[in-house]
Amino acid sequence: MKKIELFDYINGLFLLIVMFVTFYPLIYVFSVSFSASEYIIQNKITFFPMGFNFEAYRMIFESARIPQAYFNSFLYTALGTFVNLTMTAITAYPLSRNKLIGKKYYMWIILLTMFFNGGLIPNYLLVKSLGMINSIWSLVIPNAIWTFELIILKGFFESLPEELHESAVIDGAKEFTIFSRIYMPLSKASLASIALFYAMGHWNSYLIPSIYLMDLEKMPLQVLLKEMLILDTAKQSSDMAEYANLTPEALKNATILISILPMLLLYPYLQKYFVGGIMIGAVKG
C-alpha cells in the first residue's frame, strides 16, 4: 500500500487551488449570465447564479446582430478551415516526396518566411490592392497556409513507410491517386489536429476581421464581443436601459458563454487532438 505523505497533501492542495483558479472566471461568467439583475447590481454573485433569469439569452436570440455574428463566425471558420486544410495538404504532400525536383529550393522559399515577414502595414496594403477588403476572402486567402502546420503535416507524410508509395506505383497509381486514396485516409488523425488549430484560429480571431471587414453585418462574434466588452460598457448600458430585467453584465457574460459554447461541448474530443497536435509538432517541428 502506498503511503500518503504530507508532501502529497500540500502538492495536491496546491494543484486543486490552481484548478479552481483556472475554472473560476468561467464559473463567474456562467453565474452572472443566469442571475437576476438585482443580485448583479448589488454585487452578490460570487459563485452560484442567484434568482434564475434567462432574459440575457432571450435578448441575444432576439437581437439582430448577435445571431448574425454567430452565423458569420461559423461561416468563416468552416470556409477558412476548409481552405487551410486543402492548401496545407496539397502543398505538404509534394514536399514530402524526396525525389521531387527542386525540393530544396521550395523548402527554402517557405522556411525563410518563418523568420521574416513584411509586417502589418504591407500585408494590409496588399490585401487592399487585391480588392479583398470587406470580403470573406480577406480572412481566408492571406493566411491560407500556416508554415508551422505545413511542416507538421509534411513530417507526418514523411513518416509513412516508403513501401506504401512504392507498391502503389507498381500497381500503376499516379501521384494524385496515391495522395487522395492512400495518404489522405491514413492521415486522418494528423489532419484532425491541424484542422483544430486552424479552426480555433479562425473562431478566435478578432484583429484581422476588425481590420479587413467594414460592414457591421459581416463582423464575426469576436469583433462584436470586443465592442460589447471592452470599448464602451457605459454606452451599452444606456442602450439597454429599456430592459429593466437585464443588466449589461448579464448580456456580456451570456455572449461570452455562447461564444465558447462550441469549445466546451467539444472539449473532450478537442483536447485529445490538441495534445496530439502539439506532440507531433514537438517531435517533427
Next chain:
Amino acid sequence: MKETVIKKSTKVKAVINHDSLLYKVRRDWQLLLMLLPGLLFYLVFRYGPMYGVSIAFKDYGVFLGVFDSPWVGLKHFANFFSNDDFAKLFKNTLLLGTYSIVWAFPMPVIFAIMLNEVKNLKLKKLIQTSSYLPAFLSVVVVCSMAIDLLSPNNGIVNRILQAFGQEKIYFITQPNWFRTIFIGSDIWQNMGFSAIIYIAALSGIDPGLYEAAKIDGCGRMKSIINITIPCLMPTIITMLILKSGQVFRIGYEKVLLLYTPLTYEVADVFGTFVYRRGIIQAEYSFAAAVGLFESLVALTMVIVTNHLSKKASSYSLW
C-alpha cells in the same frame, strides 16, 4: 549516368536520360501541379509584403501604389528615432517580453513537476485535462474576463480586498498594474498548454531512477531536485531558447485589448503603435518603417539567441 533502354516493339530503341530536367519534370508533373497553389500563396502573400515593405523608404501615396511612390530614403526612420515614442516603445516592448519570460516561463515547468508527483492517476488526468481549457479561449474573452474580475465596481478581486479592509485598486487604469495583468492573464491562459511538452518529457524518465533513490533514502524533494529537474533540463533549455528569441514578439493583440490611454506609457509596444499610426491614422509609410525596424530587431534576437545557444549547449534551431 543511369540509362534505361526500352524496347518498343522490337525495332525502335528509345534512350531515356534519367538525369535530364525534362525527364524529371515529366515524371513529377502531378506533384509540381499540386505544389503550384501553395508556392503561389507564398510568393504573393509572404514575399509580396516583403516587397511592399519598401514603402518604409518611400512616401506612399494611395493612388500611386507601392511601385510609383517617390523614394525618400531614411526619412521615416529618422523621424521615428528622433521621436520621443521611440525610447518608450523600445523599453516597453523589451520589458514586457523579458518579464514574460522571467514570470511566465517557469510556471509550466513547476506545474508539470507538481503534476508528476500526483500518484492518483485519475486525479492527475483530471487536473491535466482541465489545465489546457483556457488555451481554447480567445484573447477577447480572456481580456474581458480579466477586466471584469478586476473591475473596481463589482470585480471579485476588489470585493475581496474590501472585505479585508483594503482600498479599492483601479487595476486597468493604473500603469503600474499593466504588466502584472498582462503576464498574469497569460499565465492563466497558457500554463497548462505549455506544460504539455514538459509532462511528455517527464513521462519518459525511467521509474527505476526514483526507486533507486528511494532505496538510498532520498526524500521526495530530493528526488525532484536530483532526478526530475536534471532530466527535464534539455527540454527546459530548448524551450527557453525558443522563447528568448521571441522576446520582441509581443502578443500586441492582447495589449490592444488591455491598454487604455491612461496606461500607454507602460503598455504601448511596437505592434500597437504600428496599428494606431498605420491602420487607424493611415500613415502607411511611417508605420511600415516602425514595423520593419521591429521585425529586424526581432530577427536579430532570434539569430543571436540561436548563436549563443549553439555555443553554450550545442542546441540550435538550424
